[in-house]
Each structure stands twice: as C-alpha cells, then as structure tokens.
Amino acid sequence: MNQKTVLTEIIPVKNGNIFEIVINRPEVHNCVNGETADLLLSAWTKFRDDPDLTVAILRGTGEKSFCAGADLNALNTLMKINGTNDEVRHWIKNSTGPMGGTRVVQRKPVITVSQGYTYAGGLELFCHGHIRIAEKQAMFSVACRRWGVPLADGGTVYLPWLIGPGSALPLIITGQRIRADRAYAIGLVWEVTPKGRGIARARRYAEQICAVPRDALMADLTSAIDGYGRPLEEALETEAKGIYPVVTSESFREGVAGFQKGDRFWFR
Numbered sequence: 362m363n364q365k366t367v368l369t370e371i372i373p374v375k376n377g378n379i380f381e382i383v384i385n386r387p388e389v390h391n392c393v394n395g396e397t398a399d400l401l402l403s404a405w406t407k408f409r410d411d412p413d414l415t416v417a418i419l420r421g422t423g424e425k426s427f428c429a430g431a432d433l434n435a436l437n438t439l440m441k442i443n444g445t446n447d448e449v450r451h452w453i454k455n456s457t458g459p460m461g462g463t464r465v466v467q468r469k470p471v472i473t474v475s476q477g478y479t480y481a482g483g484l485e486l487f488c489h490g491h492i493r494i495a496e497k498q499a500m501f502s503v504a505c506r507r508w509g510v511p512l513a514d515g516g517t518v519y520l521p522w523l524i525g526p527g528s529a530l531p532l533i534i535t536g537q538r539i540r541a542d543r544a545y546a547i548g549l550v551w552e553v554t555p556k557g558r559g560i561a562r563a564r565r566y567a568e569q570i571c572a573v574p575r576d577a578l579m580a581d582l583t584s585a586i587d588g589y590g591r592p593l594e595e596a597l598e599t600e601a602k603g604i605y606p607v608v609t610s611e612s613f614r615e616g617v618a619g620f621q622k623g624d625r626f627w628f629r
Contacts, residue, residue, distance in 0.1 A: 367400035368422075369407075372564070377415030377571030379564065380408050387423030390478055393431055393460045395438025401461030409465055415575070416470040416567045419486065420560060427475035428483030430505060431460060440513075460486060463514035467491075468583045470570050474563040475541075476556075481505035485512060488519035488549075491582065492566055495541040495550040496559040506536030522589065524548045569628050574616035576607045 366386050372379040382404045384391040393401070408417045421427040431439055439459040441448060458464040460482045473490030481504045487493060495501075503512065512533070520529035528547040531537065544550040554562045570578070580603035588596035607613050 365400065366394070366397040367404060369404050371414070372567075374568045374571050377575075378413055379567040379571070380404075380411075380414040380417045382408075382417060382419045384419075384421045384428050387421070387426065389432060390426035390429035390480075391421035391423070391483070392429050392433075393439070393482060394435035397432075398439055398459060398461030402457050402465070403462075405462030405465045405467070408469065408471075409467055414469070416472065416570045417467070418472045418474065418560075418563045418567055419490065420474045420563070421476070421483075424476065426478040426483070427473075427499065428480075428486055429478045430481030430483045431510070433508065433510070458514045460514040463489065466586065468586060469579065470567075470582065472563045472566055474559040475499040475501075475550075476559050481510065481512075482514050482516075485514040485516040485519065488515065488523060492552075492563075493550050494552050494554060494559050494563050494566075495544060496554050496556050497541050498556055499541040499544070499550075500538055501532075501540075501544050501549060502538040503532050503536045504538075506534075520549075566628070573626065574612035576610040576612045577616070580604070580607045 364385065366384070368383040368385050370381045370383075372381060382401070384393070384397065384401075386392060386394075386397060408414050436442065440452070440456075444452065456464060463485060467489070470492065471490050472492045472494065473487045474494040474496075475487055476496045477499055479487050479495075479499060479501045481502070484501055484503060487501070503516065505512065517533065520532060523529075524547050528549075532539070539547075541550060541553045545553050552562065584600040584603050588599040591599065
C-alpha cells in the first residue's frame with residue numbers, strides 16, 4: 362500500500378491542540394502532485410473549521426526539503442491548463458489553489474518550519490505561516506522562474522506583504538536562491554535554529570500559543586489580517602469590531618484575574 366503523501370496528527374497540550382501537517386514525499390523533495398494537494402486542502406479546511414484545533418504546524422519529511430514546489434511531472438493533476446473561458450472564470454473565483462488550500466485564509470495561528478529546499482510553490486506554502494522558522498541550512502527561491510511557471514498559490518501576494526516590495530520583487534523577478542540567514546535578515550524568516558532543531562522549536566511556540574488566553578489572540582490576528590492594506594479608518598474600525606466580544610469573554614476575565622494574582626508570562 363502506498364503511504365499517504367500528507368500526514369496529519371493532533372497533539373494535545375495544555376489548553377489546546379496542535380495540528381501538525383506533514384508533506385510526505387521526500388523522494389521528490391516533497392513536491393506537490395494532485396493527491397498531495399487534495400490532502401493539503403482537506404487538512405487546511407479541517408484546521409480552519411475545527412474549533413478544537415488551536416495552532417497548526419506545516420513541515421516536510423526528510424532532511425533535504427520543506428517543499429520544492431509543484432510536481433512538474435504531474436501538472437495535469439494540479440489544474441486544468443486548457444480550460445474553456447467559463448472554466449477559467451470559475452477557477453479564478455472558486456479555486457482553493459493548485460497546491461491545496463492556499464486560498465483558504467487561516468485566522469488561527471500557523472507555523473511553518475523549513476529544514477531545506479523551500480522553492481517555488483514550496484516557498485508560497487512557507488509564506489502562509491504567521492510564524493516562519495528555518496534551520497540554518499534551509500534555502501529559499503522562486504525557483505519556478507527558471508521554467509516559466511508562475512506563482513499561483515499566493516506568492517505574489519504574501520511575499521510583498523511579509524517582506525515588502527523592495528525584497529519581494531528581486532526574489533520574484535530573478536528566482537535567486539537565498540539561505541536562511543539572508544531570509545532572516547529580510548524578514549522572510551522569524552527565527553533561525555540549528556540543524557535538526559526546527560520542529561522542536563515550532564512545537565515549543567505552538568505550546569506557548571495554546572497557553573495564552575484564546576479570544577484576544579484570535580481577534581488580534583484576525584484584525585491584523587483583515588485590516589492590512591485597508592485605509593487607516595477602515596482598519597481601525599475592523600480592529601474595534603473585535604474588542605467588545607473579547608472584553609466580555611471568559612478568557613479575558615481569566616487573563617485579567619491571573620494578572621491581578623501576579624501571573625506573568627513571556628514567550629521563550
């Protein structure tokens with residue numbers, strides 16, 4: 362029996378559940394084909410819709426690659442290239458992304474962790490992390506530039522959003538490879554770890570996210586996502602809409618009570 366190309370695991374921790382998603386095609390550098398994309402879509406939809414899942418971690422198996430992008434030997438399984446005009450219009454409006462769920466917006470924390478090649482569509486998947494961790498040997502590139510394949514899973518949106526046009530445009534135009542230290546310097550990576558320590562660090566972050574009061578975190582993340590790029594007045598109104606549901610919540614009362622009792626917590 363063939364092994365699944367995407368593995369998922371729910372890891373219970375104090376005050377929440379970590380949902381780990383693992384791309385499992387190390388023999389092809391965790392490239393994504395149709396089966397993998399379908400399983401990723403299922404995983405991302407489950408995470409979005411299940412209130413018991415608190416934070417997601419996305420990673421790849423093996424020592425060499427997070428994900429090297431779309432499987433160019435299986436493009437026909439990822440999208441219908443020669444669609445009719447009606448099919449193309451429907452795809453533009455309704456597609457969830459060729460790489461599987463990349464147009465499913467997550468308003469719960471997502472951590473991505475790379476231990477190696479993070480290329481093309483794999484870089485796009487990596488960018489969907491709200492916290493992005495890389496081991497020191499990781500490598501990043503819009504490598505599809507070499508083959509005339511476009512970014513189709515949010516790369517032209519997320520890269521300028523995360524690192525600004527000044528860094529995003531050279532990456533998009535040239536496909537130049539950069540290492541983890543350079544990715545950290547431009548803001549593509551939040552933290553660099555020694556080799557072999559990325560997964561443990563991601564899980565540590567996830568445990569700490571689960572430990573903090575939930576409602577304020579989710580409201581603030583939603584406001585940051587939905588307000589970005591809007592006119593200032595609209596963004597501030599978006600933030601304001603989330604405030605009263607939080608300050609009337611049980612987690613808010615418990616958090617304030619903890620402060621008054623002397624509880625102090627910093628992420629480590």
